[in-house]
């Protein structure tokens with residue numbers, strides 16, 4: 136069953152879904168946005184799950200990635216795909232500035248990252264020569280055409296983002312199984328035991344932060360070229376963080392696919408259902424969802440469903456006897 | 457030039473007392489439960505909106521709406537406690553996420569009830585200027601709440617240090633199990649701290665409504681301010697909150713005077729990070745190993 | 748190979764380890780005994796970095812341990828088994844050993860992990876959750892296993908035999924003896940059972956109220972009047 140999972144996901148992602156929604160630009164753009172948020176949620180979950188750190192400032196890395204890629208293509212004339220990758224690196228590099236915060240725990244870390252996000256946003260607003268200030272940047276180059284597929288179109292953008300997030304899941308899976316990932320997982324409850332066998336926790340956490348920032352930055356870069364427009368309040372908006380946290384908690388931030396599934400469910404339901412019912416303040420449902428998940432199923436939806444199906448299977452098995 | 461400095465220092469001190477009002481509730485709850493209530497700013501904002509409704513529907517002066525605000529916000533605050541106390545596992549992380557979610561709920565509830573419009577009091581007295589020593593300018597409400605901030609800080613400090621309830625609160629904060637043995641019901645003191653935090657948030661909310669403008673997205677902002685001040689103060693230190701608030705107020709006002717108002721927030725954030733990273737126990741806190 | 752000089756650890760007003768000085772030779776098996784609260788675990792903590800000494804020096808093969816962060820000490824050759832077993836949570840038994848090996852020994856050697864699983868009789872539980880599915884003996888075996896996986900020069904065992912019944916204890920002792928010889932280890936072992944100590948350790952140190960009150964062969968030490976007094980509850984002279 137597990138062996139079938141990966142091909143099934145790939146077929147679903149590259150064949151079924153695009154065929155099902157192609158032509159409906161609105162739905163495609165919603166799915167692209169959901170996957171973009173899913174990418175941030177994944178980046179956020181890596182840090183939370185393996186690093187044991189809650190960040191309220193992942194919008195910082197997202198925003199930096201957006202601006203870096205936009206500026207590299209516009210001011211330096213770099214090709215879009217190269218810029219995106221490099222923008223991820225810029226975001227990763229910017230996370231070095233936040234590393235002193237790694238000494239801090241819990242709420243201190245969470246909110247100091249938020250402070251960094253604010254600082255980065257203000258810099259983007261005030262450094263008008265580079266970023267165009269509050270007015271923003273218009274006409275950011277589109278994604279290119281490759282092998283006859285226009286990546287700049289709606290469905291092309293979908294293929295790019297789905298490839299990015301699946302690659303991220305793959306890398307995350309490798310990290311989780313590596314000794315580094317295992318050590319980080321163990322740190323959570325067994326700090327002393329982990330340290331005395333030679334694990335340098337601070338270093339590993341720093342590495343996790345760099346990887347997480349890279350992924351968030353990459354999503355930002357993609358988004359910049361997908362919507363072709365940036366302004367500081369948008370690129371550094373706290374909503375990127377809020378939505379990602381809700382998605383990750385909802386889907387299960389300790390699982391591999393949970394953050395992505397959570398993002399798809401939460402964002403699509405929010406946009407298609409809640410927004411229709413409550414044009415103003417529909418995010419109230421997201422808050423309620425977050426609270427309910429923490430109280431009733433802190434491990435998230437994916438593990439909950441797994442548990443329920445296992446129960447059900449057991450019951451069917453029992454009934455059969 | 458001197459006048460500018462004097463004015464910004466004066467405004468900073470007044471702002472500081474008002475900032476302290478915002479932060480006290482957060483610091484108190486952190487002191488008793490080791491929980492950062494990320495919905496605290498929204499509680500403050502809720503009080504401000506209660507004052508707004510009281511003024512428009514009941515024609516009350518913002519100051520007179522305090523009992524109503526205390527009732528609404530106090531109960532909400534206790535409800536927050538009710539939810540928080542249900543967290544079983546991983547309290548540090550889950551309480552952050554839960555209160556963050558509650559903040560989102562409250563922000564959106566405020567948006568739905570009161571719309572996204574900007575409001576401020578229309579009682580003229582609050583916005584009238586007073587001029588001290590021919591030099592320093594302030595609004596009545598700013599001076600009033602600056603003084604009120606001082607009084608509330610002193611009152612809270614007295615309450616914590618000198619009354620039985622306050623001592624019980626501090627006992628629970630420092631050692632929950634030992635407090636139990638002394639016959640203190642930790643749950644009761646925790647509810648008490650949330651109730652008092654609600655009271656403090658109410659005063660702060662009315663101060664904001666009287667002296668500033670309010671809008672639904674302000675709550676998150678207030679939480680961040682409160683957290684910054686609490687860190688500057690050193691977690692759990694009540695007099696420190698006042699000094700931390702004033703430091704932030706003065707730094708922000710000087711930044712506006714000397715540089716630009718666009719950098720006001722930046723100055724606060726940088727101050728916060730520098731203190732957090734260089735002096736993790738805060739400017740005025742006791743030295744305590746964290747974690 | 749291990750030189751400890753004037754080592755003192757205090758907690759607030761309590762002096763848990765007081766001016767302790769001793770040397771240990773390569774290949775030695777050193778017993779560490781003393782009444783409850785004597786400071787044995789704290790001494791271990793000071794050596795491996797979990798407690799910060801107020802004064803004194805600790806040198807392992809010429810290297811100053813006290814200036815190293817905890818994780819470097821594992822690389823320098825310290826392997827520590829905890830008194831209360833501390834498996835790395837959320838990992839399987841094999842993963843526990845893998846992490847210890849990767850970070851403590853700086854290499855990945857699957858054959859060595861299998862060998863350890865085999866020697867410590869943990870093979871049948873290798874892929875089970877270490878924190879929840881081990882019996883006490885197995886937990887203790889994993890404690891030793893994690894320490895061994897870091898390829899230590901000095902193996903520090905804190906009451907790894909406590910709580911085991913007689914046959915289990917004997918089997919475990921044999922296992923320990925086997926790994927000691929196979930990996931040519933120096934061993935420092937804390938143990939309350941005098942018979943075990945007498946069998947295993949040619950040399951015994953006695954701690955009482957943090958002070959080192961005796962150092963010698965089991966015969967000498969256990970007949971020392973001060974040691975006897977310390978076990979019958981007397982204050983230090």
Ligand SMILES: Nc1ncnc2c1ncn2[C@@H]1O[C@H](COP(=O)(O)OP(=O)(O)OP(=O)(O)O)[C@@H](O)[C@H]1O
Nearest residue numbers: 758761763781782783784785786787788789790830
């Ligand atoms: N982290 C700590 N903080 C405060 N006091 C401590 C700490 N660790 C140990 N102590 C105290 O130091 C003293 C020595 O404790 P230690 O655990 O080293 O004794 P021990 O010899 O290992 O005892 P046992 O045989 O019971 O394991 C005890 O009084 C203990 O209460």
Ligand SMILES: [Mg+2]
Nearest residue numbers: 787788789830
């Ligand atoms: Mg001990």
